[in-house]
Amino acid sequence: MPVPGQGVWFVRMVLAVLASTVLLAACGGAPGPEDRTLTLYNAQHEALGRLWVDEFTRQTGIPVQIRDGGDFELGNQLVAEGAASPADVFLTENSPAMSLVSGANLFAPVDGATRAQVPPQYSSTRGDWVGIAARTTVVVYNPALLPEGQLPDSILDFARPEWQGRVAFPPGGADFQAIVSAVNALNGDAATQQWLAGLKANGRVYQSNTATMQAVNRGEVPAGIIYHYYWYQDRAEAGANSANTELKFYTNGDAGGFLSVSGGGVLASSSRPAEAQQLLAFLAGVPGQQVLARSENLEYTVGAGVPANPALKPFSELRPPPVDLSTLNGPKIVGMMQQAGLL
Numbered sequence: 314m315p316v317p318g319q320g321v322w323f324v325r326m327v328l329a330v331l332a333s334t335v336l337l338a339a340c341g342g343a344p345g346p347e348d349r350t351l352t353l354y355n356a357q358h359e360a361l362g363r364l365w366v367d368e369f370t371r372q373t374g375i376p377v378q379i380r381d382g383g384d385f386e387l388g389n390q391l392v393a394e395g396a397a398s399p400a401d402v403f404l405t406e407n408s409p410a411m412s413l414v415s416g417a418n419l420f421a422p423v424d425g426a427t428r429a430q431v432p433p434q435y436s437s438t439r440g441d442w443v444g445i446a447a448r449t450t451v452v453v454y455n456p457a458l459l460p461e462g463q464l465p466d467s468i469l470d471f472a473r474p475e476w477q478g479r480v481a482f483p484p485g486g487a488d489f490q491a492i493v494s495a496v497n498a499l500n501g502d503a504a505t506q507q508w509l510a511g512l513k514a515n516g517r518v519y520q521s522n523t524a525t526m527q528a529v530n531r532g533e534v535p536a537g538i539i540y541h542y543y544w545y546q547d548r549a550e551a552g553a554n555s556a557n558t559e560l561k562f563y564t565n566g567d568a569g570g571f572l573s574v575s576g577g578g579v580l581a582s583s584s585r586p587a588e589a590q591q592l593l594a595f596l597a598g599v600p601g602q603q604v605l606a607r608s609e610n611l612e613y614t615v616g617a618g619v620p621a622n623p624a625l626k627p628f629s630e631l632r633p634p635p636v637d638l639s640t641l642n643g644p645k646i647v648g649m650m651q652q653a654g655l656l
Contacts, residue, residue, distance in 0.1 A: 447572050
């Protein structure tokens with residue numbers, strides 16, 4: 314004979330088990346593909362970041378959600394978030410933002426096998442981030458206004474009075490601020506402040522690398538300081554913004570040949586450290602570097618011996634000045650540029 318209330322008790326038990334299962338899944342306790350999803354703070358170009366992530370997910374099955382932003386926008390956000398950050402991996406366009414996060418001790422050590430894929434000069438000396446791409450400083454010039462032979466032997470010479478109104482640059486971006494960081498690392502505070510003061514007096518300010526190149530192309534100004542790939546990207550298309558210009562590469566050890574490295578690092582607070590290290594290994598390794606070389610981004614590869622896009626000036630011919638990327642101090646440089654009235 315059934316025990317009174319037994320049916321009601323059984324129904325309640327089943328409902329309780331079902332409720333617990335739903336709650337467990339909602340809290341991430343139940344196994345499933347979403348448990349491996351990584352969060353990437355991406356300050357690299359959005360299109361390149363998406364190419365990398367799509368290929369990584371295709372090869373590994375690990376999903377990646379992307380939060381895009383600027384170098385210091387995301388770097389400062391990571392410092393503010395600290396150990397509570399949802400980020401697993403951070404990518405930048407330039408290394409000073411990596412140094413900012415590294416200085417706050419927020420990165421985990423990079424796996425040794427991943428570090429071995431990248432020449433040490435293109436990674437952190439602390440071993441907590443690695444290079445994933447690079448862009449070189451160049452001077453874009455209009456030969457109709459300025460023959461190549463009249464360009465200065467050093468980027469520092471643009472501070473001289475004879476260049477008044479004849480050089481353009483985009484001081485508001487992280488790209489140019491990284492170049493200033495290199496000038497500072499190679500020449501010291503006094504020379505850097507003098508150079509910035511000269512640029513303030515002589516230079517014509519534009520909002521971006523592309524706007525600087527366009528101004529030179531239109532003949533508004535004879536020369537401008539930019540990164541190489543904006544010019545190559547435009548030439549790979551119709552050349553509308555670069556047809557009247559050429560590039561000057563400084564290969565004599567001058568700061569004008571500074572090679573800025575895009576970095577990648579795993580956050581120490583990552584809840585998925587194994588998958589995060591896997592993503593970083595992919596980016597610095599053959600698969601990720603091949604994605605970069607095939608892309609329309611036209612930055613230089615730096616890892617796993619993968620050659621860069623053949624349209625670029627050969628990497629071996631750049632001969633950049635030696636700069637310890639770990640020492641580039643973004644906040645200091647911003648302060649110096651503010652003092653010079655450039656920001």
